Amino acid sequence: DAKTTQPPSMDCAEGRAANLPCNHSTISGNEYVYWYRQIHSQGPQYIIHGLKNNETNEMASLIITEDRKSSTLILPHATLRDTAVYYCIVRVGYNFNKFYFGSGTKLNVKP
Amino acid sequence: GAVVSQHPSWVICKSGTSVKIECRSLDFQATTMFWYRQFPKQSLMLMATSNEGSKATYEQGVEKDKFLINHASLTLSTLTVTSAHPEDSSFYICSGLPRTSGSNEQFFGPGTRLTVL
Numbered sequence: 001d002a003k004t005t006q007p008p009s010m011d012c013a014e015g016r017a018a019n020l021p022c023n024h025s026t027i028s029g030n031e032y033v034y035w036y037r038q039i040h041s042q043g044p045q046y047i048i049h050g051l052k053n054n055e056t057n058e059m060a061s062l063i064i065t066e067d068r069k070s071s072t073l074i075l076p077h078a079t080l081r082d083t084a085v086y087y088c089i090v091r092v093g094y095n096f097n098k099f100y101f102g103s104g105t106k107l108n109v110k111p
Numbered sequence: 112g113a114v115v116s117q118h119p120s121w122v123i124c125k126s127g128t129s130v131k132i133e134c135r136s137l138d139f140q141a142t143t144m145f146w147y148r149q150f151p152k153q154s155l156m157l158m159a160t161s162n163e164g165s166k167a168t169y170e171q172g173v174e175k176d177k178f179l180i181n182h183a184s185l186t187l188s189t190l191t192v193t194s195a196h197p198e199d200s201s202f203y204i205c206s207g208l209p210r211t212s213g214s215n216e217q218f219f220g221p222g223t224r225l226t227v228l
Binding site: 034036038041042043044045046049087097098099100101102103104 | 145155217222
């Protein structure tokens with residue numbers, strides 16, 4: 001069962017930063033937060049993951065609150081190609097390999 | 112790196128027939144592969160976990176006799192939908208967990224769209 005809640009949709013202007021929130025209030029100390037996105041009719045694409053510290057890569061930044069109960073994915077300069085459904089996933093603690101997807105956030109990047 | 116392919120990308124079959132979907136990790140070895148199903152406008156639902164050389168484990172509510180999974184090598188897992196019916200029409204997606212992955216990041220295939228007439 002998914003352990004995350006996300007807003008169903010968000011809009012963002014092209015070129016602006018997109019900030020996608022995720023709540024995971026029941027996360028355990030050894031559970032990672034992963035972010036994937038799915039562009040229509042394709043397989044999910046890995047974006048970033050983290051445990052406690054903030055993380056940054058070439059695609060995005062991940063900000064995790066100190067209590068780890070929520071996180072925010074930041075796309076610094078959104079483009080039209082970033083329009084997708086973004087999934088925040090907490091890897092299940094007692095079975096480290098499984099991902100249970102929540103409903104995700106549909107990000108609409110507008111010109 | 113870390114590419115997963117699926118074949119076929121789409122398939123149409125008649126009700127009552129069986130369909131096999133292949134999932135291959137092209138540039139890594141995957142001791143574990145996962146199979147998901149996604150209905151239109153819904154999220155991905157985990158169906159089963161496939162471990163190389165052993166029986167797959169199925170999520171609650173998924174019929175193991177209907178969805179046969181074989182993971183015969185470190186680069187190939189297959190999902191066979193037996194006696195398919197229209198309600199089995201869906202988007203089937205696999206993912207692979209690299210053998211050497213320390214972060215347990217899954218790499219997903221492009222998906223297979225199954226339509227049962």
